[in-house]
Every structure is written in structure tokens, then in C-alpha cells.
Amino acid sequence: MRNTLLIAASCLIISSCASTRLYNWGSYEQDLFNYYERPETQEVLIAELEENLQKQAQQGNKPAPGLYAELATLYLEKNDTGTAISYYRKEYDAWPESRPLMQKLIKNLEADQ
């Protein structure tokens, strides 16, 4: 009985925590910080962002603001302009506030290609 109550209480706490979060950010904070401290960890940042964003898309969740654009910029650093443009487009589609900037970036990158 006591165990059941404990489990019920834990579920309540966990579910109330989950409902207060708007987005799943994955390990973005720590990974970006690590990247600034040790640039050789760039691949970890890219892989974690990509995996998290794919997972959120599959589950029909709204991506956290800015994450698609961050991924695009990291691909741009690797001179992969095509992939960068496709991720800037995803940021554009997800967030109206990003559109003036994303539009400029996409236009300039397409002109360079």
C-alpha cells in the first residue's frame, strides 16, 4: 500500500514537472558550452542536436526555438551549405519570429551556391 502511494506520488510529481516544460532541449546547453570550451567536440553537439530534433519531429512536438538554426550554422561551419539551408528552412517554418533573418540567410547562401 505504501509503495503504491509512493509510486502514485512520484508519477504526480513527474507528470507535473513534464507539463510545465514547453520544449525538449536535449543536452543543448551543456553541449554548446563544451563546444566553446573544446571546439573538437563539435561533432557531439551536431549529433545530439540532430538526434533530438528528429525525435521531437517524430513525436509531433514543436522544436525548441533556435535549435534548427543552430544545427544549420554548425553545418555551415563544416562548409555543408546544402544541409545548412535545409535546416534554416526548418527554423523558418517552425518560428514566424525567425523569418526575416532566416529569409536573408537562405537567400544569401543560395546565391553563393
Next chain:
Amino acid sequence: MKNFMTLILCTIAFAGCANNSVKDDPLASFHASKPASILVLPVVNKSVDVMAGSSVLTTLPQLLGERGYYVFPVHTVKTLLEMEGLYEAQRVHEQPVETLASLFGADAILYVTVHSWTSKYVLIQTTTEVDLEYIITNRVGEPLYQRRQKLRYTPDSGQSNSLLDQLIVSAISAAVERADPQYIPLTREANARAFITTSNPLPPGPYSLSYEKYYATPKAD
């Protein structure tokens, strides 16, 4: 003449009310501006700790995003500014606000300065003292929200029962701290105190579930 006097008195009375209500709402300019998006600029770091600025910068998007704002991607913003030749955060902060706002299409701009950041290693615990300043302005540079946050932080070494356990855990946590100070937990705490757990916290943004309710409540009375 009597009517004229009444009119003047009324005007004074009303003006008095208006002034009072503005004075009584410390976030009046924020409430009038209602920004939907926040541009977080690279952080000016006046401390000797080279990672202090990065730590503050990387912990702001999640906090402000969860508060209901569109937060411009901080690494993308930093990279684009560098492409424009602006490598130093100090130089970015000196740019005209209007230029930055229109370049990115932002409603509000957040300027953060690390004034100091010092870690002291006393026996087995490490304590870090920080002094951070946060200023949000609108597109024309009028301040909407300002906080100066001084914080003394000692990493939580977990909850152990025995004194010996505690000593071992503290020794390990001090060693970890020495190798790589706990930047992220510290700046999360400082940011949260500046924006959330403060009197008159940052109002919720349009994506927050409490946005409608917040702005439906009269702000000044």
C-alpha cells in the same frame, strides 16, 4: 471661470492617477512593449575567467524559451556577428540598438555583462562568487527589464548520511570543480534568480501557457 477651474482640477487629478499607475508598475515599459522575441547578444566578460561569458550565454536560451519567448539562436547570432567582423562582445554591445534589432528582426535585445567571477578553493569545497548584469531593451534602446545579480555558489555535493561519505563526496566534487568549475549549474541559478525567482520577474512571453491570463490581469493599481 468656475467651469474652467473644475476642468483644470480634473485634469490635475487624472494626470495624478496616470502618473501613479505608471510609478506603481515597475515593469510598465515591458508591459507596454510586449516583446515576442529576444535577441541575446554575446556576453561581455570583464572577469579573468575565460569561460564565464560562454557559460551565461549557453544557459539563457532554454530559460527564456521556456518563459515563452522566441529566443534567437545564440551560436548563430554570435557566428553571424563574427562574419560582420564583430568578434568582441564589447564591440557588439556598442553597436546602435536599432541596427542590431533590424538586422535580426528582434523585438527586444538582452545585454549581459559578467562584472566579476572568482573561485576560491577553501579546504575541500570550492566557492565561486559572481556579479552579473542583465539589461533587456526594446528596439530603440529603452530599457524594459534590468537586474544586477550577485551570487555566491558552492556546488551541491549530494546528500550522504555518514560524515565520511560527505568528506569523500566533497573531495571529489572539489576536484571536479578545480578541473572544470561547475559553470552550467551556477549560471542556471544566476539566470533563474535574475528572471524568475525575483520580485517582479520577467513577464511570460506569447508562447507561455500563462501569457493570456497574465496580460488579462490589470498591472497597475
